[in-house]
Structure formats: structure tokens, C-alpha cells
Amino acid sequence: MQLSPLARLMLRLVTYAVLGVVYLPLALIFVLSFNSAKSIAWPPVGFSTRWWEGFLDVESAREALFSSARLAFVAMIIAIVLGSMLAFALQRYEFYGKNVISFLAVLPIALPGIVTGVALRNTFVRFGWDLGFLSVVAGHATFCIVVAHNNVIARLRRIAPNLREASADLGATPFQTFRLVTWPLIRSAVLAGGILAFALSFDEVVVTTFTAGAGVQTLPQWILNNFSRPNVLPYVTVMATLVMLVSLPIAWLAQRLGDSNPG
Amino acid sequence: MGERLEQTPRVTDSGRNIAGRGKPRPAFALWGLLSAPLAWLLVVYVGSLALLVVSAFFSLDDFTGKPTTDLTTGNISEAFTQGEYVSLVGRSIGVAVAATLLCFALAMPTAFYIARLASRRTRRALIVALILPLWTGYLVKAFALRAVLAPGSDYGDGGFMSGLVGWSPGFGYVAVTLTLAYLWFPYMLLPIYAGLERLPNSMLDASADLGAGSLRTFRLVMLPLLLPSIAAGSIFTFSLSLGDYITVKIVGGTAQMIGNIIERALLAPNQPLAAAFTLWPMLIMVAYLAVMGRAGAFKNL
Numbered sequence: 001m002q003l004s005p006l007a008r009l010m011l012r013l014v015t016y017a018v019l020g021v022v023y024l025p026l027a028l029i030f031v032l033s034f035n036s037a038k039s040i041a042w043p044p045v046g047f048s049t050r051w052w053e054g055f056l057d058v059e060s061a062r063e064a065l066f067s068s069a070r071l072a073f074v075a076m077i078i079a080i081v082l083g084s085m086l087a088f089a090l091q092r093y094e095f096y097g098k099n100v101i102s103f104l105a106v107l108p109i110a111l112p113g114i115v116t117g118v119a120l121r122n123t124f125v126r127f128g129w130d131l132g133f134l135s136v137v138a139g140h141a142t143f144c145i146v147v148a149h150n151n152v153i154a155r156l157r158r159i160a161p162n163l164r165e166a167s168a169d170l171g172a173t174p175f176q177t178f179r180l181v182t183w184p185l186i187r188s189a190v191l192a193g194g195i196l197a198f199a200l201s202f203d204e205v206v207v208t209t210f211t212a213g214a215g216v217q218t219l220p221q222w223i224l225n226n227f228s229r230p231n232v233l234p235y236v237t238v239m240a241t242l243v244m245l246v247s248l249p250i251a252w253l254a255q256r257l258g259d260s261n262p263g
Numbered sequence: 264m265g266e267r268l269e270q271t272p273r274v275t276d277s278g279r280n281i282a283g284r285g286k287p288r289p290a291f292a293l294w295g296l297l298s299a300p301l302a303w304l305l306v307v308y309v310g311s312l313a314l315l316v317v318s319a320f321f322s323l324d325d326f327t328g329k330p331t332t333d334l335t336t337g338n339i340s341e342a343f344t345q346g347e348y349v350s351l352v353g354r355s356i357g358v359a360v361a362a363t364l365l366c367f368a369l370a371m372p373t374a375f376y377i378a379r380l381a382s383r384r385t386r387r388a389l390i391v392a393l394i395l396p397l398w399t400g401y402l403v404k405a406f407a408l409r410a411v412l413a414p415g416s417d418y419g420d421g422g423f424m425s426g427l428v429g430w431s432p433g434f435g436y437v438a439v440t441l442t443l444a445y446l447w448f449p450y451m452l453l454p455i456y457a458g459l460e461r462l463p464n465s466m467l468d469a470s471a472d473l474g475a476g477s478l479r480t481f482r483l484v485m486l487p488l489l490l491p492s493i494a495a496g497s498i499f500t501f502s503l504s505l506g507d508y509i510t511v512k513i514v515g516g517t518a519q520m521i522g523n524i525i526e527r528a529l530l531a532p533n534q535p536l537a538a539a540f541t542l543w544p545m546l547i548m549v550a551y552l553a554v555m556g557r558a559g560a561f562k563n564l
Contacts, residue, residue, distance in 0.1 A: 003380075003477050011376040015389065018373050022396055022448070025407035028423055032410060040410040042426030086300035093293045101297075103561065104304050110498055111548055112506020114522045118541045119311035122318055122534060142308050145300065174292075196398065203400040205509055206522075210529070220402040224509065227406055237410075240403040251398035255391055 026244055033237040038230055040237065051234040055242075058235050064222035065239075071133065071218060072201035075140035079197040082141070083148025084190055090149075091156040108143040116142065117210030124211065131213030139211040140204055144197035151193030151258055155186050192258035199247050199254070219243065312545075319538040330534045338539035348524065352543050355520040358436060359504035362443040366451040366500045367493065369444075374452055378459035390456060397449040405513045408442040412514055434516030442514050443504040450499035458492030459485075491559030498555050506544050 003011075032040050036048035056062055090102060108116060117139065124135050159182070167177040205220040212221070223239055226232040319342075322335040342348055377389045396404065414433035415421025424431035432438050462485065470480040508522025521543055528537035552560075 007477065008380060011372050011380060014369070014372045015376040018369055019389070019392060022393060022445075025404065025411050025445070026396065026399065028410050029403065029407045040413065041421060042410075042423040082300040082303055085296045089293055089296040089300075093290070095293060101301065104309070108308060110502055110552065112502050112522075112544050114506040114508060114525055115312070115541055115544055115548075116308075118525060118529065118537060119315040120307070121529070122315050122538060123311040125534065126314065126318070138307060142303070145303065199398040203398070203402065205402055206506075220400065223402045223406060224512075227409070227513065236406065240400070240406055243400045243403050247399050248395055251395050252391070255395070
């Protein structure tokens, strides 16, 4: 396709403008977390690190941070196990109803979170299960499975099937083939899927709101509950910055692992 | 998600058949693999969705305020015929469509530049840089946009925009649309980018050889070929925007969307009415998925 130099320049400008718009608000939060005033107004009044020094003393924030991490870890483990099993089943076998199950596997992220949240809450309440840590784990695992599944199935599709055949021809049992051939090839994708599932769970707020009882407060919920309280607002910018600083490199790592060539 | 970025050729089913082996037939191993994840998705997830539809017909006990299994169509008719709610649903659809169009309008030129014009090295860097924020936290980003869009007042407490250029759209439907587009942009960018990478050069060359200008090639060759990718991306931007209620709380001011009335009914607490309201986004999404499925979206999810 022949494009005039002007058109090329325009497209380039749009791309870098989009990149700027994507990162500007994130940079803004970072800057505002060092604002000496208790406000997110622009321009900042002065430089101060007092919110950073004080945020761990805010007990509710510290507890929310740990409860989010614990929750995301459990959801990640469930997602890795179930998501990988699903990926293997869908990639390696032909069976009746396969298309339906493939569709089912994307549904939890294709339907709005509020539908998932309200539906799960409704079920838990009806059967008399307490809303608490476990109900939130169940909610998070439901959409985390999808992320793990997507990563693993994409990698499985890229592995040449004749590797397994060669392994079998050389006398390996199916378990040996899995341990010595398949697993080393998919390891990084499983890990990447797990990391993304962790990040997704760590950030999730809608499903959490509906499946958590009074006893559970995650970090996003803490942010949501406090962004309109003037006294806590500066700590919200610190927490938001912290989430960013933790999740950006982790997501970058996951991206690298997911893209790395098998073998 | 990141897997789509890779260009290595995939081993296709047909390649497998040439090797003389079809995929194995259902076996003991298959059910071993499938049982646990399927039980989770079917029992926990689909079961809950089904129960939700049923409980929209339950009525509230006058004394205890708890749902009973006496069936009624009262909740459904309240949620689906009251003018106030119907217009709210209409506005929610409007916001979701606007956010989707905005995402498309920005993702199309960006994806084109990255996939077709950028050098190999910058290509990877750009796409990763644009997708990473997807994982930085929904709330962090919505809150960040609050700091950008906050309207100024006489006390000088405005956000970044009003502090810098002296104007901002303020809190309301415009701010909600902008924020939702900001949040879900990567979901539109990725499939379009992947689609553009798959697009054979020869098609575009042929179009140019036959005398089509670049706009015409875009409209008559590229757009139809990219339609499934665009449809796939739009499922996420539309669905996630439609059901949102937290962004509305953060940058919406007095604005309301479907999610807000669902939440209000739940907290009332009126579980059956909340379930009836939830049927709205479910039905809209089923219709939307059906239309996008015809455009070939599912091959690209």
C-alpha cells in the first residue's frame, strides 16, 4: 500500500499521541503521591514524602494489601491447574460439544463483571454459603481460569505434534513425554498465564464487591472506599502508585515469558 | 493474551492430518482433563447464571424482606417497562457504543502504524508498551482519570486538564465514556493489530495495482478482512463498558448506568429485582454476541 509521507507522519503522530495519553494519567498519579497537599488538584503545592512514609501505618491499607495478595495467590493456583487442564483437553482432543466448551471458556470475561458478580452472589446466598474469603476466591478463579487457559492453549498450538510422536516412538510413556518434552515447552506459558491471573485478581473490584462479605477488604476495594475521604486521599495515590509499580514489571515479565519461543 | 503477538507459524490441523494422524478420539484421559474445569465452569458459573434468571421471578416476603420461591413477573415488568429504567438502559448502551467507537477510532490508525509502518524493533516495544497498562489496575486507571478530568472551581481544586488548559469536560457521561475508552483500549488494539499482521501484502499491492488509492484500499480491502478482528475487540469494549458501574461512581458525577441500579437493588436488599435488572446486560450481550458471531468474531477471541 502506497502511503504519502504526510499520511505516514500522521499515523506516526497518532500512535505516539496515544502512547502519551495512555501513560500521562499514570505518571500523574505517581507525581501526585509526592504532593504535600491533601488533594489531587493540579498543580501540586509542594514536594513531600510524608504519605509514602505514613501509608504502612494506615492499618486498613496494610491489611487490604495482604488480603489482596493472599486472594490473588489462591485464585492463581486454581486458575493454573484448571485452565491448563482445559487447554490440554481442548487442544489435543476432538469431541462432541467442543465448540460449546471453547465458547464457555471465554464467557467469564466476555460477560460484564457485574453479571458474574451478581450471579455468584445470588448462588452463594441461596445455598447459605458465607460470603467471605472463599466466595471471593471462587469468583476470581472463574475469570482467572480463562487467562491461564488462553496462555497455555496458545503455546500448545505452537508446539509441533511430531515432538510427542517422536518421544513415543523412542519408547517414552505418556507421563515421561509430558515430563521431559511437553512440560519444558509449556512451562513459561503456564507461568505467564499464572502471573496474569494473579495481576487480574489483584486488580479486580466488581466481582469482589459482590462476593465479599463484610470481613474481606481487598486493595482495590480499599481504594474505592477511600478515594472520596479527604484525609485518606493522599494515601490512595500512594497505594495506586504502588499497585502500578508492582504490576507493570510483573506484566512485562509475563509478556516476555509468554512470547518466548518454546524450545 | 500476549501469545497473539508472536508470528511463528502455527501447526494447523491439516498439517497434522498430512502426518497421517487425526486427533485422538475421546478417551479416559480426555475426561480426566475435562472433568474438573468443566465442573467449575458449568456448575459454578453457568449454574449461577441460570439460577440468576430463575430468581428474577422470585418475590420478596413482606415480613422478612427475603426472597421466597413464590413466582411473580413483577420484577421483570418493573425492570423492563418502567420508563425511567428503560431510558437508563438506553443511555448505558449509548455510552458503551460511544466508548467502543472511540476505541476503534484510536486503535485502527495506531495498530496500522505499529503493524505495517514501524520498524521491527519499535514494533514490539510499542505493542508491549500499549498493552502493559491493561494489567496496572482498573481502579488505579479510573482514579488516575479522575485526577485528569476533575472539574475546576473557584478554589483552584481542579484536575490536571483544568489546571493546565483551564477546561475539562467535568464529571458526567462524557467523562465516563472517555474513561471507559481509556480502560478498554488494549482490548480493541490487540485483535486489530493481530489481524493486520496476518493481512497478506499481496492483497494491498493488488489493490494498488488496480488503481485504488490508499483510502479506497482501506475501505474495500482492509476493512472487510479486518471485520472479524474488529468485532472480537468490540465484544470486550462494549461488554465491559455496558456493565460498568464503578467508573460511573468515580468520574460520573450524577450519571447513572445499568450497573448502578443493579447495585442499588442488591443493597436495598431486593435480590429478585437486582436479578431482573441483570437480565438487561445479559440479553443485550447475547444479542451482541450473536451479531458479532456472524461477523466472525469468535475465531479471533
